[in-house]
Amino acid sequence: MTALDTAALRDAAREPAAERDQDRRAEIYRNAARIFHRKGYHATSINDIAAAVGLTKAGLYYYIKGKQDLLFAIMGFAMDQLDEQVIEPARRVQDPQARLETIVARHARLITQDSSALTILVNELEGLLPDDRADIIGRQRDYVDFIADTLAALRDEGKVIGLDPTVGAFSLVGMILWISRWYRADGRLDGDEVVAEVTRMAISAVLNRGDHSNAGDLETG
Amino acid sequence: MTALDTAALRDAAREPAAERDQDRRAEIYRNAARIFHRKGYHATSINDIAAAVGLTKAGLYYYIKGKQDLLFAIMGFAMDQLDEQVIEPARRVQDPQARLETIVARHARLITQDSSALTILVNELEGLLPDDRADIIGRQRDYVDFIADTLAALRDEGKVIGLDPTVGAFSLVGMILWISRWYRADGRLDGDEVVAEVTRMAISAVLNRGDHSNAGDLETG
C-alpha cells in the first residue's frame, strides 16, 4: 500500500507548493484502491472513500473530479508500476529465458507486496469510460505481446516446442494474477517463497521437456 | 450458454406440472448469467435482466425472489457443474497424473464451452450474503484441496519435487480460470486446441524435470 505514496512524493517534488495537498491526494487514492479492491468498484460509494479519509462527500470532491477519474487514475498508476517495475527491467535482459524469469518474478513480487491497484487493473475494466478502457486495454495487450514475443524467442532457440506463444503468455499471466486471490501476507509462506514457487512453475510450464503424455480422459461429459 | 438449460430440464423433470414455467425460469437464469458476466453483478440492474427476457421488472419478480438469490442460484449451479463434470469424473481416475489431466482438461473445457456461470462464480463472491458466500467459498476450497491432494499424491510418487501442493493447486486454477478472459470462440484457436495447450502447460508446470535454473534478476526495484 506504500506504492501510491511514492507517486505522490514524485508529484510533490515537481510542484513546489501544496505538498500537503499532494499528501492528502495520495491518501485518497491509497484508500480508494484499498476499498475498490475489497468491495469492487460498483459496490463502493464515494461516501465510503470520503469516510475512510475523514472527509464528507463534498469535501472529497475538492480533490477528485469524479468516481470514474479515480478509477482511471488508480489503473493508470498500476499500469505505470507494471511498466517501470516489470517491463522496463525485463527489456534490459537479453536472454529470453532469463527475461521470462524476470517478468514472472517481478510481476509476482509486485502482487505479493501490494495487490490492490494491480488487481483493480484487471477486475474493474468495465467501470471505465470507453476511451479510458481502450487506453488501459491497449497497454495490457502490449504487456501480453511482450511476453508472447519472449516465448517466441524461446521457441526460436529450441527451448520451447509446440506451444502457442499467445496462449502461453495468457496462461502465465493468469497464474500470476491469481496470486492476489489466495496469497495472504500473514500466511504459511512468505512473499519471496511464493514468488519463487510461481516463477519455477511458470518456467517449467513453457520449457521443453521429456514426453509426459498420459492420456487424461475427455469423453463427452 | 446451453448449460443452464440442462439444470432447468432436470428441475422440470422432478416437478411434473409447470414445465413451461421452468423453461421461462431457465431463460431468466441464462440471461442473468450472461449479463452478470458481461457487466458485473452490481452494474447489472433487475431491469436489464427483465428486458433481456421480455418482461417488466415486476413481471420478472413473479419468477425470482430477488437479485441476490439470482446470483446465488447461478453460482450454485456453476459449482454443481464443477462437481459433476470435473470433480466426480476425476475422482474415478486413480493414477494421480491422469487425474490431474482430467481435472485441468475438463475444467478448461467447461470454460471454453460456456464461461459465464463459472466466471461469475469467482468474480462476484462479494455480492453474496455472508451465509451464501461461506457456502460457496467452502465448496471452492474443497476443489482446491482436491487438486492439492492430487499434487501431493504425485509428490509421493516422486513425479513432483519441491512444489508446495497448495501453491501449485492455486496456480493451476488461476491459469484455467483466466481462459475466460482471453478465449473467444470465434478466435484463431478452437476450444479443443486451447484445452489441449493449457492442459499440457499445467502438467509440465508441476511435473519433475531437468534443472532449468537460469537466474532471473531480482535486485530491489
Added chain:
DNA sequence: GCCAACCTACCGGGCGGTCGGTAGACTACT
C-alpha cells in the same frame, strides 16, 4: 370463475454530484 402470468404505478432510499456557504490561515496595506 379461477388462477397463472403478467402489467402499471409507485415506494423509500441511496447514489454521484453540486451549490452556496464559511472558518481560519495568510497576505497587504495603512
Added chain:
DNA sequence: AGTAGTCTACCGACCGCCCGGTAGGTTGGC
C-alpha cells in the same frame, strides 16, 4: 497593530436519478 481582503480546505443541504422491491390490479386460457 489592526483590519480588510483573499484563498484553501472543507461542510450541510440539496438535486435528480435510478435502484431493488412491492401493491394491486388486469387479462387470457382452462
